Amino acid sequence: MNEENLWCLKEDGYHAERHKYYEGLFTQGNGYMHVRGSFEEGYSDAPQDEEYLRFPDNVTLEKPRHPKSKQGTFIPGIVGQHPLLKEEIVNLPYYLGLELKSAGESLDMDRCRISSYKRWLDLRDGSLHRSFIWETAEGMRLYCTYHRYISMADSHLCIQRVQVQALSGEGSLEVKPTLRANVRTNGMNHFARVVPASEPEGSLSLDILTEEGNQIFMQSVLEVSEAITWQDEHTAMIASLRGECLLHTGDQLTVCKLTAVTTDRDLEEGTVRDRALMHLGQARDWGWEELYHRHAAKWKSKWEDADIRIQGDDAAQVNVRASLYHLVRSNAEQDDRVAICAKGYAGEAYFGRYFWDTEINLLPFFLHTSPQAARNLLLFRYHTLEGARRNARKYGYRGARYAWESSLSGEEQCANWQYADHEIHITADVVYALYHYVNATGDDEFLGRYGIDILVETARYWCDRVDWNPEGYGELLGVMGPDEYLPFTRNNAFTNRMVKFSLEQTVACLYNLQHSKPDGYAAVVERLDIRPDERELFRHTAEKLRLPYDSQTEIVPQSDDFAQYADLEFDTLWTDRSRPFGHFISQERNYRSKALKQADVLELMLLFPQEFTREQMKAAYAYYEPITTHDSSLSAAVHGIVASWLEHKEEAEKLLQRVMAIDLSVEKKGAAEGIHIANCGGLWQLIVYGFAGMASAMWSENLHLQPRLPEGWEEIRFQVVWRGERYRVTVRPDAYEVNKLNGGEAVASQTI
């Protein structure tokens, strides 16, 4: 297979019913902004501004709106208030618009006569390409090609180029660049003011004020190969220009649209308008080539850090790169006021919210490829500690309680109380992530400067949240673990272990601080107003918090009451395994039955592998896998890693396929509502922790591997940053090699 096939996601012919899937999968972005992979000319019968009331249903199971197409333009940090869903990311005006018309016939992929269609996303530089031949009703054959990218180097800029070549026939071609604010988010209009404008020499702009008071400014400049006179054709919500030219056989029209987008949240000085103009001016000074070169170089450098090269499985290679592409794209490199939303800023589902995915599923990838990004993700939690404090207060507790679904402030945004109220492990997950970051990077200072506040405040919350049973043990009642199909359990093994860990680390951190930096400790005590008896309370609670298992437990129970739930006959109920199990059972029945949505005990074992015997792991896998529906996209990768550890090779390979299919299966259209970004992080973990067998930096000081490659994989190669040093890891079925970079010296290599 040539290099292109290992790097390009290609659409397999034109299929109208796959629009939404490719819109999600082909999302482009650069951390600052993201745009779904929609066609420049839009779609017939797919209005983007339908008004409706979206309910806070179960996103996993609900039937999505917009059967045909949903455009999406997202800038992390620009949010609006939805009356039912709470704070949601705003779907901003669609700025890619470039509509063509020939002799009155609008280009419409579904209605026009189209042939030789091709589209592909080049993962190397995140550029999207399309070409086809349009045979117009008037008899022209027009060869149309589209190219676009969102600059990774100049994050406010999007560059588009459209070429139309008359293969035969002649006639007029009308070109209509647009900036469209007739866009609603989950049925809501979030725009308080829309001002379209233009200048006759070929520029158009949209000045937006959102209901939350954010300003967004978009300006496009057009460059055309033929002399075109632009006329404006604005409506209240749409800025547009119209120009026309005559094409004869052999003629080619090239239209370049350069768009700058700015908001009042940007970390730059100046008005949104001035800055947009500045970015446009700079780009024109550089010229198209230099602009592209800067962009491509940035992507190249990111791929050097992030890529996993797989030899012996080309299909896996391109699929894995697709996931890595979305991980890299989703990360806001410079901005620690936002994190990575559950759909990777590639759709309206999950409303741009931040879940535990960040800490548990995404963080490892960033820890070992881009520690600065990992640091930002933790800083985001630090910055939102005040919101977490408000959450705790709202529930009547002291300290800080992280939101199950966080937006900008950290206050709870989850509109379904069963998750918001009961999925409390998120608060401990943040602490786990904090230690994972410190252990993986060696950035010990982070603990004393930021982490300590998180530790003490969350410990306070836990001490209030714990109930004490008559035997003197602390319990966590009314808890939903990672398995969201049991909302109300007693002493969930995963949750209790994570909370115990969190409290233990708080105690240890305070102790270490007191003994290593007495002054620093005194300052922390004063700042956080730590009472003398509080440390003892933390210690006591950490010690006495009940775990529903110990090293002798044969099958670690998901919770103390797990045995009391009902058994199900899956084969009778789940008659079509290509659809989620949740479609075949009522929530009411599901909530009282042993049918897991996702890994729960196995997730615990993944995070604390050293605490379980191989027999326990084996027993847990054998018991839980058959009753786990994997209805959550977070589940398959965890099972895959554990399967790999247990040398269940076939199972692990099946799970690898399942993980890759979550976004990439054309049949399942998994990416239609956005990218399952946690699963992308899970795929990285499956390869690195599972197949390469890298020991978690949480529990291993040294970079250590234990490869178990899938059948047919000849070699995988990736880089990891480990405690400040970058290494190249090469794993073959029978050996592995670790080379320290910047010098290239091999620090470890082993034959197995």
Next chain:
Amino acid sequence: MNEENLWCLKEDGYHAERHKYYEGLFTQGNGYMHVRGSFEEGYSDAPQDEEYLRFPDNVTLEKPRHPKSKQGTFIPGIVGQHPLLKEEIVNLPYYLGLELKSAGESLDMDRCRISSYKRWLDLRDGSLHRSFIWETAEGMRLYCTYHRYISMADSHLCIQRVQVQALSGEGSLEVKPTLRANVRTNGMNHFARVVPASEPEGSLSLDILTEEGNQIFMQSVLEVSEAITWQDEHTAMIASLRGECLLHTGDQLTVCKLTAVTTDRDLEEGTVRDRALMHLGQARDWGWEELYHRHAAKWKSKWEDADIRIQGDDAAQVNVRASLYHLVRSNAEQDDRVAICAKGYAGEAYFGRYFWDTEINLLPFFLHTSPQAARNLLLFRYHTLEGARRNARKYGYRGARYAWESSLSGEEQCANWQYADHEIHITADVVYALYHYVNATGDDEFLGRYGIDILVETARYWCDRVDWNPEGYGELLGVMGPDEYLPFTRNNAFTNRMVKFSLEQTVACLYNLQHSKPDGYAAVVERLDIRPDERELFRHTAEKLRLPYDSQTEIVPQSDDFAQYADLEFDTLWTDRSRPFGHFISQERNYRSKALKQADVLELMLLFPQEFTREQMKAAYAYYEPITTHDSSLSAAVHGIVASWLEHKEEAEKLLQRVMAIDLSVEKKGAAEGIHIANCGGLWQLIVYGFAGMASAMWSENLHLQPRLPEGWEEIRFQVVWRGERYRVTVRPDAYEVNKLNGGEAVASQTI
């Protein structure tokens, strides 16, 4: 105290902040229609058509809208679709409007100079009276009196009379009768078309089409003592006339407004307009006096059946009569397509829905005062069996599952899944009520004709709903019992006992039918398609369904897992016991703690008293009462009855006060959002089952009493219908007497 004080609810002076309370408490009605006790002229700063999105929050704890006033006009059966709350009763146009203006000054109780204010509801005939002196800015002193009633005899008619007498001064008086459709229900407009009209001789009408397609027609005719020329002043949503006259000192103007209301759901022939005109014509033929006489006679007869005469406690006397008044008013005598909604058609809260209140709290009163009404309530459940079947199917079960919140069709309307999904006891409550009806009335035919369908279809549901544990016992998991503060329990004692009862009766009923009427049985088997093995399944499930207690259990547990919930320190948490406990704790914490919203095990003991020893009852009361918050209005009466049975006299009397305060306490404004109609039924039960100690007809073939009157009560007297015969019961502290009526022969009397 004179008779009037024992029959009239009097407002104690004018207090603007009590508008809503009296609007609820003074609701008038006749089963067919109901109108809250608002002032004829409306209120300043209290628009009735605010648009907002009401969320399906916890009605018990949410902060109500409309701080000042909410008018309410309800016809059971006229419903609309709310996007969040589902089907709700429509607040219809306000037809009482009669607005006064003197020399440009509108009468407004909050802004005008008012003195000698009096208002009272006369419970004898449900008439509402108001009088006051209005000193106008121009110096007139006007003595205004208002009287109105909704005819109990002619159910489509409302009669109003307003008199204005000039005590001193002279000037013009403007009179403006209105029919106002500028009314929203819980923030929603349900009117698709509103057509106001009038005729110059003094009549006005409003023709309404609701969004659901119902027609409502209202027509008022006016009769005035002075010659007044009416001019219409309609707006899009309001029909109104304006007339003026000049008053000199001593002059008196009388305005009578006679309004007829009809809908397309009425059980009458003809168009809504024709019928309204017919009712108006008939009324005018009768004349005012005859019209009133018919009405008053009907009320008199109802009071004969329903009254409880209490000697020795005048305060209790009038309070008890207030509850009986609302019970009588709420019942739609002739219409088995509706039941009695949770707020007694006296407010928008609970959306006009039917809960288990009907079966458990209201039915006993109707069983023993108006068996035909009781029969209608059960027929309502029979008619909605198809909706119950759809509910079962929706959850994936066979048979029929009654809705936790029912509207017209029987389909589930509860928008909060924790109640809708888990409060399954409603389905068994219907069966309990069915047997209660049959046992109390002796109407055995009802079982074979209607009941059998309910029995078999609900039994089918239960057999699907039960999970089987490894020991071979049936369990009900994921259940909310009557105590709504524990949403997700295992084998709730109340629920499991009720379900066991329900299944046992199904088995018995089929057996009896087979042996007493083989032909009838064969027809039932065919109609309901009863499989040969199904009866055995019903029997087996009835037998094996687990109860979390037996006769040896010291403290009957609320559920199998009750002991595992957390203990609370009530005194620390509940710092103001005048407010609901739910205001002092988050739902999350509440859901995992031993703090009951209402009686659960005690409710079980109330329904199955013969199955528990006195020691068990005593232990249950001692254990549960201190951890029961009585946040539900259904709770206090149950505790009161059990306290009375246990001879906890002081407790029982305190609970009596608590029960009476629920709607009647001026401080708590309990009736503001509507009447707690279940509590009214509970009050009847507290007196009849508790203080008079009448044995439940469920378990006693004979009318049997065991009086334990509260301190100071010298005598109570009431009528009961028992198996088709009517009795007068007289209870004194040391004796009771039962007299069969229609003959007056004393069939039993006993001295204790």
